[in-house]
Amino acid sequence: MPEIAEVARAVHYIRKSLVGKTLAVVKAQDDANVFGKVGTSAAEFQKALTGKKVEGAGQQGKYFWMIMSSPPHPVFHFGMTGWFHIRGQDSYYYRSKNEDEEEVWPPRFSKFSLQTAGEPKVEAAFTDSRRFSRIRLVNCIAEAIRDTSPLKENGPDPVLDKDILTAEWLEQKLNKKQVPIKALLLDQANISGIGNWVGSVTLTFTSIRLFDYELSKMPLLFHSCDEILYNARLHPEQYSNTFTSEEIKRLHTSMMYICQTAVDLLADSSKFPDNWMFKHRWGKGKKDGPAALPNGEKITFLTVGGRTSCVVPSVQKKTGAVAGDMKKRSTSSDSGDVKDVPVNKQSLRKRKAAVATKSEETDEDITERKKVKARSRKPIQVKEEILDDDAGDISIKAGKLTKEKTSKSTESKATEDIAAIRPTRRSSRQTKPVVPL
Structure with missing residues (x-):
């Protein structure tokens, strides 16, 4: 799932190519998931944007929007595989199988396409192969976009809201909850933009078959949450209310550094620092891939609730209580074989059916699910x-x-x-x- 840095890249290209231009042509394809699940339709979207001028663009975590000359304004969420394309530009970072390959326009799986008035014309499109993205219209003044749903239900942005997301604020947030620290960081209601994209999807860049969709070009995404915890030297499954003030300060410093650096580099992973775990974690699943950092420190993977966490045990030591029922896949120091550590099998069996559905949920789905409370029948x-x-x-x-x-x-x-x-x-x-x- 595109995270804070990838969304910042999309916003950068919108500002660069569309701001200040009038949308002469808007074509949208109706989609019951992308538009319908948030109370919008393709026809409404098309009508709301046609003839309007793009005056700006903004972001909060994984959400971004375009500011139009008059309300309503479109607000977007990429979901799992959504992306915003600008024709003729590398609006997202990828490695192409054929650099000379002719660009197909509009791109496959387009949900809408735009064309500006005047010369030179600019064309843009929003695509999503798996239809987990969301496109909605918010009818408010531009300054109030962040005060409307769904943005108001999300936590502060580590890059934009440094005055709110202080070390003291973070310590209070962690001490109020007793959940694994990684779960707290991934919850968008706490902090916006930090994510955990499934690494196996980003391993191959030339040709990927994903749920019957062939993606010849994939953006290179990174696990901001794993990188933050590795840099802070904290174990991902340790409970949030068991960290010392010094450890929380390290977490805050790491969060600010990782998110700001990734955003400044517009998610261009080729420019990420060499000491980031991102550069070495992709050995997972590769026959001859590295199972350690360049300095020899072992890399292991923990699977909890269907989510994979990348951990360097020699660096990320447990200093407090950790979540139970963990399936740990570690590399043996002798043979290099992957071993499974016995866990509570009954607990895992009960969660297996839910994991498949849960792993498909986006932040949008999780937010909506939290709002709906089951009523007990008398x-x-x-x-x-x-x-x-x-x-x-x-x-x-x-x-x-x-x-x-x-x-x-x-x-x-x-x-x-x-x-x-x-x-x-x-x-x-x-x-x-x-x-x-």
Whole structure:
């Protein structure tokens, strides 16, 4: 999933190519997921942008938007495989199989395309092969975009909100929760923009088949969360409220450094520092790939809840309680074979079915799921009232046993009739009443 740095790259190219230009042609393809799930349609999007001038662009974490000459303004989320293309420009960083390959336009899996008025014309398109991206319209002034949903439900941006996301703020946030530190950092409600893209997808750049879609060009993405924790020398599964003030300061410094550097470099991984774990982690899954950093420190992978964490145990030591039920895949120092450490199998089996669906969730889906709370249904209870008074004729009315005044001579007959028509435990059918001889 594109994270803070990749989104910053997209915003950079929007500002460079579209800001100050009027959108003469807007073509959108209706998509029940991309548009429909956030209450927008392709027709509404097309109408809202056609003839408008792009006056700016902004970002908060994984969300970004274009500021139009008048509301509404489009707000975007890339989901798993979304991207914003500018025709004729390398708007995202990738390694192409054929550098001389002619660009296909509009690109495959386009959700909308734009063309500016005047000369030179600029063409742009938004693509998404897996349809987890979201495109919505927000009807507010430009200055209030961050104060509307879904942005207002997200935490501060490590690059844009340094005045909010201080070391003191982070310490308070960590101490209020008892969750693995990585889970806290990945929750966009806490901090915006930090992510955990599945590494196996980004290993091959020439030709990838992903869920029946062939992606000949993939952006090179990095795990900002793993990089932050490695740089801070913290274990990803240690509970958030077990870190010392000194460790939290290291985490804050690492977060600011990693996010700012990646954004400044516009997610161009070829320019990332050589001492970043990103440069060496891709040995996972490769037959002859490295299983260690250049200095010899071993790299291991922890799989927790369907998410993979890259860890250097000699650097990221556990200094407090850690989450249980972990499946650890580590490299043996003798043979280099991958071994599985026994865990609570029953717990893992129960979570297996949920993991497949959970791994497909985007931040959008998680935010919506948190908003919806299941309501418990109260069981319907049928009360039976049997009165033990000496006198009274018992009759059945609307599922309730009641009594009426009558003579003692008829009491035994009424009691027999009720016993005969009352349902048994094994069957809801009524038996024939006993008729006295």
